[in-house]
Amino acid sequence: MPGGVGQRQPGRGAAAGQPEAGQGRARDGLQRQDDPTQRRVELTPARPSEFQRFVEAATGRQLPVFGASFFLDAGNRLASLDSLPVSSDYTVGPGDEVLIRAWGAIDVDYRAIVDRNGQVNLPKVGSFTVAGVRASELERHLRAQIGRLYTNFNLNVSLGQLRGVKVFVVGPARLPGVYTVSSQGTVLSAVVAAGGPGPNGSMRKVLLRRNGAVVSELDIYEFLVHGDKSKDVQLIAGDVVVFQPAGPRVALTGALDTPAIYELKSAQESLRDVLRYAGGTPVLTNPNKVLVERIEPARTPAARFVEEFKLDEAGLQRPMRDGDVLTLLPISPQFANAVTLKGPVAQPLRYAHHPGMRIRDLIPSKEALITPDFYRRKNLLVQALDEDEDVVEADADGRPVADGVAGARAGNGTTGGRTGRSAADRARRAEDRTVAERARKAPAALFEELNWDYAVVERLNPDLSTQVIPFNLGKAVLQGDAASNIELLAGDVVTVYSQKDIRVPVAKQTRLVSLEGEVGAPGVYQLLPGETLPQLIARAGGFTPQAYVYGLEFTREDTRRKQRENLTEAISRLEALAATQGARDAANRRDDSGDRSASVNAAATQAQMARLRRVEPNGRIALELRPDDNSVGALPEVPLEHADRISVPARPGFITVAGAVVNNNALLWKSGRTVGDYLNQAGLDEAAERSNMFVLRADGTVLHAGDRRGFLGFGGIESQPIQPGDAIVVPSQLDFETWGRALVRNLKDFSQIFYQFGLGAAAIQTLRKN
Numbered sequence: 206m207p208g209g210v211g212q213r214q215p216g217r218g219a220a221a222g223q224p225e226a227g228q229g230r231a232r233d234g235l236q237r238q239d240d241p242t243q244r245r246v247e248l249t250p251a252r253p254s255e256f257q258r259f260v261e262a263a264t265g266r267q268l269p270v271f272g273a274s275f276f277l278d279a280g281n282r283l284a285s286l287d288s289l290p291v292s293s294d295y296t297v298g299p300g301d302e303v304l305i306r307a308w309g310a311i312d313v314d315y316r317a318i319v320d321r322n323g324q325v326n327l328p329k330v331g332s333f334t335v336a337g338v339r340a341s342e343l344e345r346h347l348r349a350q351i352g353r354l355y356t357n358f359n360l361n362v363s364l365g366q367l368r369g370v371k372v373f374v375v376g377p378a379r380l381p382g383v384y385t386v387s388s389q390g391t392v393l394s395a396v397v398a399a400g401g402p403g404p405n406g407s408m409r410k411v412l413l414r415r416n417g418a419v420v421s422e423l424d425i426y427e428f429l430v431h432g433d434k435s436k437d438v439q440l441i442a443g444d445v446v447v448f449q450p451a452g453p454r455v456a457l458t459g460a461l462d463t464p465a466i467y468e469l470k471s472a473q474e475s476l477r478d479v480l481r482y483a484g485g486t487p488v489l490t491n492p493n494k495v496l497v498e499r500i501e502p503a504r505t506p507a508a509r510f511v512e513e514f515k516l517d518e519a520g521l522q523r524p525m526r527d528g529d530v531l532t533l534l535p536i537s538p539q540f541a542n543a544v545t546l547k548g549p550v551a552q553p554l555r556y557a558h559h560p561g562m563r564i565r566d567l568i569p570s571k572e573a574l575i576t577p578d579f580y581r582r583k584n585l586l587v588q589a590l591d592e593d594e595d596v597v598e599a600d601a602d603g604r605p606v607a608d609g610v611a612g613a614r615a616g617n618g619t620t621g622g623r624t625g626r627s628a629a630d631r632a633r634r635a636e637d638r639t640v641a642e643r644a645r646k647a648p649a650a651l652f653e654e655l656n657w658d659y660a661v662v663e664r665l666n667p668d669l670s671t672q673v674i675p676f677n678l679g680k681a682v683l684q685g686d687a688a689s690n691i692e693l694l695a696g697d698v699v700t701v702y703s704q705k706d707i708r709v710p711v712a713k714q715t716r717l718v719s720l721e722g723e724v725g726a727p728g729v730y731q732l733l734p735g736e737t738l739p740q741l742i743a744r745a746g747g748f749t750p751q752a753y754v755y756g757l758e759f760t761r762e763d764t765r766r767k768q769r770e771n772l773t774e775a776i777s778r779l780e781a782l783a784a785t786q787g788a789r790d791a792a793n794r795r796d797d798s799g800d801r802s803a804s805v806n807a808a809a810t811q812a813q814m815a816r817l818r819r820v821e822p823n824g825r826i827a828l829e830l831r832p833d834d835n836s837v838g839a840l841p842e843v844p845l846e847h848a849d850r851i852s853v854p855a856r857p858g859f860i861t862v863a864g865a866v867v868n869n870n871a872l873l874w875k876s877g878r879t880v881g882d883y884l885n886q887a888g889l890d891e892a893a894e895r896s897n898m899f900v901l902r903a904d905g906t907v908l909h910a911g912d913r914r915g916f917l918g919f920g921g922i923e924s925q926p927i928q929p930g931d932a933i934v935v936p937s938q939l940d941f942e943t944w945g946r947a948l949v950r951n952l953k954d955f956s957q958i959f960y961q962f963g964l965g966a967a968a969i970q971t972l973r974k975n
Contacts, residue, residue: 250277251379254404256528257466260456263498263530268456271465271482272408272429276379276401291364293341295389299323300368303335305347309358316365330354340364372440374399376448377406391437392423395446401425405451409470412447413438424470430482453527457483460490460535473524476531480521491534492516498530544693548660548701549576549653558695564681565690567699571682574701579652654704654715657683662691663698711735718845720745722853723752732845739840742851747837753856754839755832756903756930758825762848765824776817783810827905832928857903857930862886864935865893874929881923883933894938898922903930 253267261267297303299321307313317325323336333350335343344362351360369385372395379400386394392413402408408425420438427433453469463483470478480486497512514520516533525531543555544567551573559566568574657679664672678701680686693699704714716732718741725746732741738759748754787807828841859871860883867888880900889895899909900922910922927933 251404254451254466256454256456257404259528260458260466260530264456264458264532266458266464268458269465270404271463271467272425273401275429276397291340291367292389293339295340295364295367297335297338297340297343297364298368298388299336301388302365302367303343304363304365306361307351307358310355311351311358319368370440370442370444372443373445374448375445377403377450378446378448379403379406381448386440390440391434392421392440392446393425393428393434393437395440395444396423396425399446399448402448402451407449407451407468409452409468410449412449413440414445414447415441415443426468426470426482455479455525455527455529455531457531457533459531459533461487461533469525469527473526475521476523476525477521479525479531486516486521487533489536490516491536494534495520496532496534497525498532499526500528540696542695544695545698546701547698548706549655549703550574550701551576558693558697562693563690564676564693564699565685567693568678568682568701574655574682576653656702656704656707656709658709658713659707660699660701662693663700664694665696714847716845716847718847719850721851723749723855724853725749732847736845738843738845738851739837741845742837742840742853748835748853751855752835752853753903753929754834754836754853755830755928756854756857757828757830757840758850758852758854758905759828759843760824760850760852761826761846762824763846764826765822768822768824772817772820772822776814779817780814783814825905829906830904854930860927860929861932862935863932864898865890865937866935874927878927879923880925880927880933883927884923884935887933889935890937892937893935895923895935898933898935900925900927901932901934903928 251273253261254270257267257270297319299319301319303317303319303325305313305315305317305325305327311330313327313330315327317327319325319335322334324332324334326332330351331354333347335346338346343364344360347362348360351358368388370388370390371383371385372390373383374381374395378396379402381399384395384398386398392411396411402411402425408429411423411425412419413421413423421436423436428437451468453472453474455467455469456465457467457479458464461480461483465483467479467482486492493515495514495516497514499510499512501508501510514523540555542558544558544562545555546567547553550568556567655678658677660676660678660681662674662676664674666672674691676691677686677689681689681691712734718730718732720730720741721727724742725748727745730741730745736744742748787810826843828843830839858874860874861871862883863869866884867890868886870887872883872886896910899907901907908922908925912922
């Protein structure tokens with residue numbers, strides 16, 4: 206802040222440095238705190254001037270007055286006369302405080318006030334004249350004066366509280382009045398103390414009158430733009446700072462960094478000078494077209510016109526007049542000589558066009574079609590995953606899992622850890638790791654296969670019609686075919702597609718399938734066109750003698766995604782149902798016991814929903830095999846697709862009983878035993894609901910108690926034989942008002958969930974955990 210911020214004098218009866226009673230908020234948005242030691246002035250933006258409202262009506266945008274923010278910020282800063290640094294050329298005068306310490310032959314520690322005669326009086330030492338001495342020379346001056354009387358002493362002299370200077374601020378200031386400023390204060394100190402010009406005050410002409418004469422004329426723009434303080438004269442008592450009415454004003458808006466209302470120094474000022482106040486002509490401004498809205502008051506009636514000119518030397522010399530509204534237009538985003546390459550390529554960018562440029566100039570080799578993601582993911586194959594590294598969970602497609610869904614998952618490449626990077630960076634790293642994990646089993650997953658038969662050039666013709674020119678990417682880049690190496694024009698957009706973007710014939714796709722378990726040669730196989738499940742297993746050497754064909758797991762990514770969509774939709778329906786049931790219960794509740802029961806039900810609902818969200822569909826497709834099938838010929842002729850996974854387990858020797866049973870464990874399988882036999886062996890819990898139990902078969906199918914209703918206990922589900930690897934699930938009885946009963950009532954039974962979404966035994970464990 207220039208010089209020092211002054212303090213407006215209080216009215217009659219108020220203490221010095223404090224506003225009058227009831228004046229805690231001054232007019233025009235100025236506020237003061239009552240503590241005189243703080244002397245804080247708080248300013249809010251001034252009301253808009255008439256010209257600001259005029260510009261807003263014309264442009265739809267209220268522009269600030271250039272320089273007004275300086276006074277708003279400066280006035281809001283804490284200022285104290287005691288804390289102001291003293292400049293070296295400050296002249297000591299009456300009223301200043303001088304701090305004197307001397308030791309040795311004399312002992313002095315004294316605060317002396319310069320009297321009206323310009324002297325300081327040191328007890329037992331004497332009086333010395335200091336008025337007119339510069340602050341930088343004060344210690345040397347007193348050392349010489351005292352040295353005439355004493356020798357062998359040390360001296361330290363500094364200035365304490367400086368004298369205050371009372372000045373007057375008049376005219377259209379933000380807050381005119383009487384102010385006390387620091388004795389080293391300048392005209393700008395008084396201007397800042399008064400909050401700067403008011404809405405109709407001038408920044409180009411502030412006068413300093415002393416003894417009836419004008420001693421300085423301050424142009425605030427020169428200070429704000431150039432830091433010029435040559436006309437910023439130091440104040441003395443009785444000075445009058447006079448604000449003048451605002452001069453001609455113009456508005457600058459559009460493509461510039463400082464759109465604002467600017468005041469002209471004279472009736473006309475060149476556009477070059479006005480832009481100089483705004484920081485010069487921005488490079489993003491269109492030099493070929495500038496618009497100015499001008500008022501012609503000489504016409505009858507007065508009219509407004511729009512003029513258009515270029516921002517060349519002649520345009521910069523055009524005079525700006527009072528009321529002009531100048532609009533600088535932005536440059537066009539068009540590139541004059543660019544060709545754009547996009548899609549799964551090494552560098553999707555804009556490239557410089559040159560005459561005769563063709564596809565091979567833009568894509569010189571096949572290496573230009575390998576994305577950086579390929580190399581990054583390839584590098585991850587040999588990098589150990591740090592457990593403390595910042596990652597997020599992702600699904601099997603590499604997409605980050607939303608909060609609340611992420612959890613412990615097996616076999617899908619999901620990891621979890623701290624956060625520390627941006628969400629986009631963590632998601633990208635999670636996707637890379639998912640793809641890299643998949644590539645350990647299917648190497649081609651690292652590279653996004655291209656559509657070599659089809660790419661396009663998009664072109665905007667002179668008549669503004671769009672033309673799409675297809676070409677064969679493989680022939681142009683790999684074979685050097687001249688017909689496919691078409692010529693490019695400036696502005697063309699060349700798009701390369703992957704096989705995910707546009708599906709290509711099966712014979713041209715790189716399709717990989719994972720084959721694991723009890724087969725002759727497990728591994729990752731590239732599918733032949735039209736190859737089926739039995740054909741692939743036969744090519745891999747067929748089944749081993751230990752193969753359990755009935756329990757063969759055949760999973761597909763498309764099926765898994767569809768199961769996830771169905772499960773998400775079902776969860777949404779159940780949440781809506783639970784909310785409706787809760788509202789109905791609240792409406793029918795009559796006592797506090799109902800409140801407690803509702804709280805318990807709500808907690809159970811949330812817990813069940815959380816468990817259900819953690820269930821991950823596995824994409825399994827039930828092949829409906831017979832338990833005694835053991836040959837390749839028994840398999841259905843299912844056409845295989847990319848990313849299919851076939852796992853042939855060995856024949857297990859146990860079955861699983863889960864849910865409301867006493868012995869919740871795996872039991873040995875014995876031929877001929879039925880569901881009832883194993884229920885007796887496991888022992889039913891008293892809360893078991895036999896009518897809703899089901900069997901999850903090893904082949905992925907589900908057998909529910911409702912599907913096998915016997916007569917007098919014969920022929921029902923309990924009489925059905927059990928095969929190795931089967932799982933028996935016995936739900937608990939649920940109160941009708943609980944979420945679980947609503948689930949049973951709307952989805953009929955748990956078996957429908959497992960059948961519809963393809964969930965395995967791991968899902969059963971997830972659902973029954975507390």
